[in-house]
Amino acid sequence: MELIWDGLKHALQLLFEGDPRVLGIAIRSLQLSGLATVISLLIAVPLGTTVALTRFPGRNLLVSLINTGLSLPPVVVGLFVSITLWRSGPLGFLELLYTPTAIVIAQFVICLPVITSLTLAAVQQIDPKLRQQLQSLGASRPQMVGMLLWEARLPMLAAVMAGFGAVISEVGAVMMVGGNILGYTRVLTTATVLETRKGQFDVAIALSLILLLIAFAVTWALTAFQQRGVVR
Amino acid sequence: MNRSKPGNWAIVAVAFFAAVISIGIAQAEDPPRSLILATTTSTQDSGLLDELIPLFEKKTGFRVKTIAVGTGEALKMSGRGDADVLLAHAPAEEQKYVDDGSIVNRQLVMHNNFLIVGPESDPAGIRGLENASDGMARISAAQASFVSRGDNSGTHFTEQSLWKAAGIEPSGDWYIEAGQGMGATLMIASEKQAYTLVDGGTFLAMLDRLDLTSLLEGDEVLLNLYSVSEVNPARFPKVNNVGARAFSDFIRDPDTQAVIGKFGVAKFGQPLFFPDAGTVASAAPNN
Numbered sequence: 001m002e003l004i005w006d007g008l009k010h011a012l013q014l015l016f017e018g019d020p021r022v023l024g025i026a027i028r029s030l031q032l033s034g035l036a037t038v039i040s041l042l043i044a045v046p047l048g049t050t051v052a053l054t055r056f057p058g059r060n061l062l063v064s065l066i067n068t069g070l071s072l073p074p075v076v077v078g079l080f081v082s083i084t085l086w087r088s089g090p091l092g093f094l095e096l097l098y099t100p101t102a103i104v105i106a107q108f109v110i111c112l113p114v115i116t117s118l119t120l121a122a123v124q125q126i127d128p129k130l131r132q133q134l135q136s137l138g139a140s141r142p143q144m145v146g147m148l149l150w151e152a153r154l155p156m157l158a159a160v161m162a163g164f165g166a167v168i169s170e171v172g173a174v175m176m177v178g179g180n181i182l183g184y185t186r187v188l189t190t191a192t193v194l195e196t197r198k199g200q201f202d203v204a205i206a207l208s209l210i211l212l213l214i215a216f217a218v219t220w221a222l223t224a225f226q227q228r229g230v231v232r
Numbered sequence: 233m234n235r236s237k238p239g240n241w242a243i244v245a246v247a248f249f250a251a252v253i254s255i256g257i258a259q260a261e262d263p264p265r266s267l268i269l270a271t272t273t274s275t276q277d278s279g280l281l282d283e284l285i286p287l288f289e290k291k292t293g294f295r296v297k298t299i300a301v302g303t304g305e306a307l308k309m310s311g312r313g314d315a316d317v318l319l320a321h322a323p324a325e326e327q328k329y330v331d332d333g334s335i336v337n338r339q340l341v342m343h344n345n346f347l348i349v350g351p352e353s354d355p356a357g358i359r360g361l362e363n364a365s366d367g368m369a370r371i372s373a374a375q376a377s378f379v380s381r382g383d384n385s386g387t388h389f390t391e392q393s394l395w396k397a398a399g400i401e402p403s404g405d406w407y408i409e410a411g412q413g414m415g416a417t418l419m420i421a422s423e424k425q426a427y428t429l430v431d432g433g434t435f436l437a438m439l440d441r442l443d444l445t446s447l448l449e450g451d452e453v454l455l456n457l458y459s460v461s462e463v464n465p466a467r468f469p470k471v472n473n474v475g476a477r478a479f480s481d482f483i484r485d486p487d488t489q490a491v492i493g494k495f496g497v498a499k500f501g502q503p504l505f506f507p508d509a510g511t512v513a514s515a516a517p518n519n
Contacts, residue, residue: 199441
């Protein structure tokens with residue numbers, strides 16, 4: 001218990017002193033996970049919406065595959081992405097291994113199926129009568145899709161929170177493709193593992209608390225959006 | 233009821249996302265002249281690299297990407313050409329990679345000594361023994377808890393050679409394979425009041441967090457030699473050999489060797505590593 005208290009004090013100290021190393025690590029975590037989540041959204045939302053609204057042979061299989069993304073072990077993603085990016089691997093010539101870009105790639109692969117499957121469920125559960133009504137009112141396809149997404153905003157924002165949460169908390173994949181290099185690819189999760197390994201528990205706890213704080217702050221902002229206009 | 237238009241919400245969201253993206257893209261530049269150093273967890277956990285790397289970067293302008301993994305993985309990385317320079321402490325294993333042409337210009341850098349550490353109570357009675365394999369035999373006979381690195385690291389290779397010399401294949405509940413770096417392995421040994429094999433540098437650096445003492449040391453098979461090697465540019469044209477050579481030269485030059493020799497003295501009262509560059513490698517192959 002004392003250890004946690006020490007960690008808390010240390011965390012506040014690091015934050016208020018503006019320790020540049022720790023701040024750098026925290027900002028980097030936020031940027032990389034934020035970027036990965038945003039890029040995932042750009043693809044996941046159209047993909048999930050399309051699959052939700054159309055019928056085609058093999059649809060159930062595709063939906064199952066997308067949903068499996070919710071259980072996809074992130075460390076497996078890390079392994080395959082690093083094998084692909086090794087110098088000796090198929091994309092080695094891009095020289096992306098041990099760079100922040102590699103981290104964004106791995107996190108994107110982890111995040112995409114999460115947001116896609118939840119978007120799919122969110123859109124699919126909208127009352128089909130709403131869709132018919134929009135069409136009968138003469139809505140163009142983009143207008144209709146926009147209104148459906150607005151209608152599904154509660155579960156959609158939950159999808160974003162789930163996707164962001166999956167990648168901000170990821171450690172194994174980020175360690176493998178990023179290399180945990182100080183000042184370059186070290187993020188809060190990998191730094192926590194390193195400090196724990198070195199036995200510096202107060203620093204590890206401090207980093208953990210900062211990570212929790214960031215996760216909470218982002219989630220709080222997204223929840224505020226999500227719950228706007230809810231009268232309950 | 234709040235009638236917020238979807239359009240407004242979307243605009244705010246897009247603006248936020250755009251800001252994040254642009255910041256992210258600005259950060260994604262690879263630093264110029266970078267060099268991948270494959271090394272072991274013990275060199276990182278002792279803190280030595282934290283001191284040497286900045287000196288090297290300042291002197292040469294190269295950006296070092298230190299990938300600290302177990303020796304086994306560091307060697308494999310070198311064997312695939314995924315690293316530029318290797319700093320390891322498994323002479324027998326390194327020699328295999330020299331023989332097959334993956335690494336070149338292997339040079340001795342420094343050494344320290346392995347220690348068999350364990351609980352103060354020493355249930356297996358190994359304190360003060362001179363022969364390391366004898367000590368391992370007693371631990372096995374007493375079925376006293378022993379934590380192994382279990383990760384194909386230099387330390388793990390040395391540990392295996394000691395069991396082999398004692399004619400023992402360790403197995404059973406008492407033999408714990410941690411599969412982790414030296415720091416984590418020491419923490420486990422301390423928690424479980426078990427024996428383990430550790431290099432003097434890391435042990436000293438972590439001593440104040442551990443409940444273990446050094447029980448057996450001095451046997452010449454416990455010599456722990458660190459060498460630097462370059463990944464063969466003839467075989468792997470993509471390696472940054474200029475950087476690798478610069479690092480190899482840097483870590484062996486007299487000024488750096490002096491830094492190595494003084495490392496840890498202020499904090500722990502004794503050095504963690506003993507510089508050796510330029511001397512004839514007293515090859516005590518680990519088998």
